[in-house]
Amino acid sequence: MKSPLFRLGVLSLALATTASLSACLSSETGGGGDGEGDPITIGISLPLTGDFSEPGKGVQRGYEAWAEWTNENGGLLGRDVELKILDDQSNADRVASDYERLINQDQVDLVFGPFSTRLVVPAAQVAQDYGFLFVEPAGAAPEVFDQGFDNLFYAAPAVADDHYDHLADYIEKMPAAQRPKTAAVAVMDDPFAMGTAYGLKARLEEMGVKILVDEVYPPNTTDFSGIAAKIADSGADIMVGGTQYQDAVNMILALQQLNYQPKMAAFSTAPTNPEFPQAIGSKTEGILSPTGYTPEADHETNAEFVDFYTEYAGTPPGEDEANAWTTGQVVAAAVEAVGCADPEPECQGELIDWLHENEVQTVVGPLTWDEAGRPESAHMIQQYVDGKIRIVLPEELAEAEIIPVKPAW
Amino acid sequence: MSLLVQSLILGILLGGLYALLAAGLTLYFGVMRVVMIAHSAFLILAAYLAWAFTRATGLDPLLSLVGTVPLFFLTGVLMQRLLISRLRPATLTMMSVLLTFAIALVIEGMLGFVWTGTQRRIQLPYGGANLEFAGVNIAVVKLIAFGLAAVSLLALYLLLTRTKMGQALRATIQHPEAARLVGINTDRVAGYGFGLGLATAAIGGTALALDSTIYPSLHWHWIGPLMAIIVVGGLGSIPGAAMAAMVLGLGQALLQIPLGTTWAQTCFYLALFVTLMVRPQGFFGGRLAQRF
Numbered sequence: 173m174k175s176p177l178f179r180l181g182v183l184s185l186a187l188a189t190t191a192s193l194s195a196c197l198s199s200e201t202g203g204g205g206d207g208e209g210d211p212i213t214i215g216i217s218l219p220l221t222g223d224f225s226e227p228g229k230g231v232q233r234g235y236e237a238w239a240e241w242t243n244e245n246g247g248l249l250g251r252d253v254e255l256k257i258l259d260d261q262s263n264a265d266r267v268a269s270d271y272e273r274l275i276n277q278d279q280v281d282l283v284f285g286p287f288s289t290r291l292v293v294p295a296a297q298v299a300q301d302y303g304f305l306f307v308e309p310a311g312a313a314p315e316v317f318d319q320g321f322d323n324l325f326y327a328a329p330a331v332a333d334d335h336y337d338h339l340a341d342y343i344e345k346m347p348a349a350q351r352p353k354t355a356a357v358a359v360m361d362d363p364f365a366m367g368t369a370y371g372l373k374a375r376l377e378e379m380g381v382k383i384l385v386d387e388v389y390p391p392n393t394t395d396f397s398g399i400a401a402k403i404a405d406s407g408a409d410i411m412v413g414g415t416q417y418q419d420a421v422n423m424i425l426a427l428q429q430l431n432y433q434p435k436m437a438a439f440s441t442a443p444t445n446p447e448f449p450q451a452i453g454s455k456t457e458g459i460l461s462p463t464g465y466t467p468e469a470d471h472e473t474n475a476e477f478v479d480f481y482t483e484y485a486g487t488p489p490g491e492d493e494a495n496a497w498t499t500g501q502v503v504a505a506a507v508e509a510v511g512c513a514d515p516e517p518e519c520q521g522e523l524i525d526w527l528h529e530n531e532v533q534t535v536v537g538p539l540t541w542d543e544a545g546r547p548e549s550a551h552m553i554q555q556y557v558d559g560k561i562r563i564v565l566p567e568e569l570a571e572a573e574i575i576p577v578k579p580a581w
Numbered sequence: 582m583s584l585l586v587q588s589l590i591l592g593i594l595l596g597g598l599y600a601l602l603a604a605g606l607t608l609y610f611g612v613m614r615v616v617m618i619a620h621s622a623f624l625i626l627a628a629y630l631a632w633a634f635t636r637a638t639g640l641d642p643l644l645s646l647v648g649t650v651p652l653f654f655l656t657g658v659l660m661q662r663l664l665i666s667r668l669r670p671a672t673l674t675m676m677s678v679l680l681t682f683a684i685a686l687v688i689e690g691m692l693g694f695v696w697t698g699t700q701r702r703i704q705l706p707y708g709g710a711n712l713e714f715a716g717v718n719i720a721v722v723k724l725i726a727f728g729l730a731a732v733s734l735l736a737l738y739l740l741l742t743r744t745k746m747g748q749a750l751r752a753t754i755q756h757p758e759a760a761r762l763v764g765i766n767t768d769r770v771a772g773y774g775f776g777l778g779l780a781t782a783a784i785g786g787t788a789l790a791l792d793s794t795i796y797p798s799l800h801w802h803w804i805g806p807l808m809a810i811i812v813v814g815g816l817g818s819i820p821g822a823a824m825a826a827m828v829l830g831l832g833q834a835l836l837q838i839p840l841g842t843t844w845a846q847t848c849f850y851l852a853l854f855v856t857l858m859v860r861p862q863g864f865f866g867g868r869l870a871q872r873f
Contacts, residue, residue, distance in 0.1 A: 226698050361843065389842035392802045394793055397591045398837035398845065405584040418700045418794035425792065428709030429720030451702035451794065455709060
């Protein structure tokens with residue numbers, strides 16, 4: 173006679189076997205990720221800690237907001253999207269192995285790019301090796317596009333060198349007598365910052381403007397009085413700063429302390445930071461800066477993005493969030509047009525080809541790319557007018573009239 | 582010509598600030614053979630406290646010194662009594678590097694946790710103000726920082742040479758065992774020495790906050806040059822550190838004109854290498870036993 177206890181044992185064993193068997197079966201169908209109702213997985217590595225953690229988190233917020241919006245609005249090809257985000261600790265070796273892992277081990281369907289030139293290049297190389305489409309939100313420096321990648325697309329209006337194009341055009345159109353004749357250039361030893369300032373410097377040189385100061389400083393510079401002394405001594409008409417943030421603020425204060433009053437002053441990145449007017453105070457008037465994005469811009473889908481993001485995060489989006497969202501929009505446009513989202517080389521190849529041939533409407537404006545993935549638009553130019561940063565160039569997007577001669581700071 | 586004079590003035594002002602920032606660092610080493618990696622982290626902490634004080638009250642950041650100087654002195658005494666004094670004398674110098682490195686990381690992490698990594702700057706009504714004479718501009722904030730440095734270094738000097746506690750401290754620096762024999766409580770004196778060092782960090786950090794943008798990891802940019810200054814000046818010698826700070830500050834400002842920023846910064850490390858090769862005990866101090 174068998175005891176009830178023994179029967180219970182057999183029963184539970186049988187149940188357990190069935191359960192594990194069905195688990196195997198379901199994971200088999202789910203693992204490939206190409207079944208109809210399954211989510212589309214998107215692999216991303218971001219610098220969530222380390223040097224780039226601040227902008228890295230901004231990009232993360234943008235990606236997550238985009239995924240949520242997409243899922244609320246019917247998903248991609250009728251499937252939900254699911255993000256898999258790893259932390260590369262701002263480390264270039266780590267970012268490459270992260271993308272290896274995402275593509276090989278996690279078998280994601282698509283990848284989005286990380287933040288900043290230094291991490292984009294190794295990540296794009298991995299994506300290229302596996303034939304993956306690689307759209308990235310933040311790698312604007314020339315070396316990103318000099319590597320011969322054919323799978324890379326930068327999801328922003330312009331590469332670093334072209335950021336000041338509208339300002340250069342404006343200066344070119346000025347009557348010769350009003351045009352600046354001399355310039356001082358100070359740039360951080362950083363591919364992005366150098367790209368922006370040298371783009372404008374090259375255009376100024378073409379116009380016959382004399383470059384009186386051409387200074388490069390390492391990223392860890394904290395004392396700018398020496399550089400400021402050189403610039404003040406030159407008395408240049410236009411000051412061009414290839415800056416990030418703290419360097420621009422410290423340099424501007426050091427220039428004020430030496431009573432240097434240029435007719436025009438342009439700095440990259442820093443002036444668009446909300447912390448900037450808090451640091452400089454009332455002396456921001458007339459300072460120029462290129463920007464790829466503002467929540468006010470009148471581009472198709474932008475208002476919808478700003479409303480959704482503001483409700484999602486509680487604050488309006490910044491440039492990092494917008495570029496991340498743009499990356500999502502670009503990939504989504506290709507996926508919807510081609511009709512596939514899987515890691516197979518044929519599908520990825522079709523996505524890449526489609527983006528090379530088509531224009532995509534995004535929150536930073538309509539985007540097209542050249543064969544190396546350089547976007548072919550230009551950045552807007554913003555200026556502090558009446559204490560607020562406003563778009564002044566190009567004219568068709570301007571919110572305020574440009575101040576041609578900067579008031580004293 | 583005016584650029585040269587201007588750079589000369591800027592170099593002197595910069596040198597004064599360097600002297601103040603490095604004074605505490607050389608004191609710790611003099612008193613206790615402690616290499617205090619966290620000194621610059623405390624500078625940034627004081628800068629943040631000054632910034633937070635101004636943001637909360639709208640008052641001048643210099644007034645925050647009333648609170649931060651005693652607070653830092655007390656922190657220094659406690660840190661020495663509770664942490665540093667527990668390290669074994671035989672490995673003190675080595676282990677103090679590890680211990681204070683950890684403290685620096687804790688401070689940096691706490692700053693980021695409390696005030697985020699956003700870069701901050703105190704907005705002063707006189708931030709860009711300057712005095713002009715003979716074609717040279719002198720920034721008011723730099724002058725204030727220089728004044729703070731001069732006053733606190735002088736006060737430190739008088740404290741060490743004219744007071745009983747200063748004599749006890751110097752005795753402890755010169756010969757701890759002999760000091761104990763004549764009845765000096767060297768443990769307590771070492772605590773005060775550490776407290777004094779941190780009190781200079783409170784003043785230095787506030788001076789720094791007047792004219793720079795601060796962020797939690799900024800202290801890593803400072804610790805290297807400050808270490809170079811105290812080695813060139815002779816470890817443990819405050820006048821030596823002040824002299825070295827002035828020479829290196831001037832050197833940096835003047836080399837900037839022909840060489841540019843990148844190479845001007847290397848003058849610190851070049852001076853460090855030369856010192857270690859030619860005169861390892863430092864250029865301005867005597868032998869360690871006779872310091873001060």
